[in-house]
Structures are given as C-alpha cells and as structure tokens.
Amino acid sequence: METIFTKIVKGEIPCYKVAENDRFFAFLDINPLAKGHTLVVPKNATDYIFDIEDEELGAMMVFAKKVAKAIKANYPCQKIGMTVIGLEVPHAHIHLVPINGVNDIDFRREKVKLTDEEFKEIASKIAHSIE
Ligand code: AMP
Secondary structure, eight states: OOOHHHHHHHTSSOOOEEEEOSSEEEEEOSSOSSTTOEEEEESSOOSSGGGSOHHHHHHHHHHHHHHHHHHHHHSOOSEEEEEOOOSSSSSOOEEEEEESSGGGGOTTSOOOOOOHHHHHHHHHHHHHHOO
C-alpha cells in the first residue's frame, strides 16, 4: 500500500527525520502538540496497527522506546506519552509526545507552530541522542 508516510520513508516527500532502521522510521509530526512530538511508522505500510503481525509490532515498540528515550533526553518532561489514533493517515503510526499531564496529549489542543529551522534543530537534537 502506498501512503503519504510511505512516500516520506522513500524520501519522495520531505520530512524532519529522527531515526530509522531496516524496518521502522521516525520523523517529527508536522503539526505537533509539543516540541519533540514524533511519529514512528513501519516502513511496510499497514493501515491499522493491530493488523500488524506480532513480531513486527513488538519490534516497532522496541524502536519507539529508543526514540522516546532520545526525545526525553532533549525535552525534559514527566514522561513520553504514547498514543495511536490513525484516523487521518492509513499507515499505522505511534505518536510520541513529551507530557507533564494528560492535557498535553489532548489532540483537540492548539498545535505548536514551529519554523523550518526549529523543526530541523529539534530533529537533529533527537537524532543525535539515539543510542
Ligand atoms: P492520525 O492519523 O489521526 O494519527 O493523524 C495523523 C498525524 O500525522 C497528524 O498528527 C498529522 O499532523 C501528522 N502528519 C500528517 N501528514 C504529515 C507529514 N507530511 N509530515 C509529518 N506529519 C504529518
């Protein structure tokens, strides 16, 4: 299946890349709830996250864990909140958002406006902290 996120993974659409391995890809959400809001996707597109085969889903979570640690190292917060919505883009993705309270991960909130430079700096900082 070809999705906007598949095009991002292939480099056909630009993104602020944070990390990748052979199977997964992480990049900044373009309409973030907070600085550091990152999306983790499997390179192989599946619409619904719970249709992903067990081993792949487990590996996706381990990859998300690494990314979450790198976000937290740069954007101090109580925790990195994790959510899956998936109503907009039919390519399973995990949202990782720095949070200090439940309201910080409320998608009805006004999003943070960032410049191209700010997005680049955030992505670079997180990318350099990936272990
Ligand atoms: P949902 O499918 O409901 O989880 O929402 C899709 C999310 O993807 C939203 O938070 C969007 O801001 C984000 N998004 C959509 N297109 C892009 C893109 N080209 N680059 C980065 N994030 C995107």
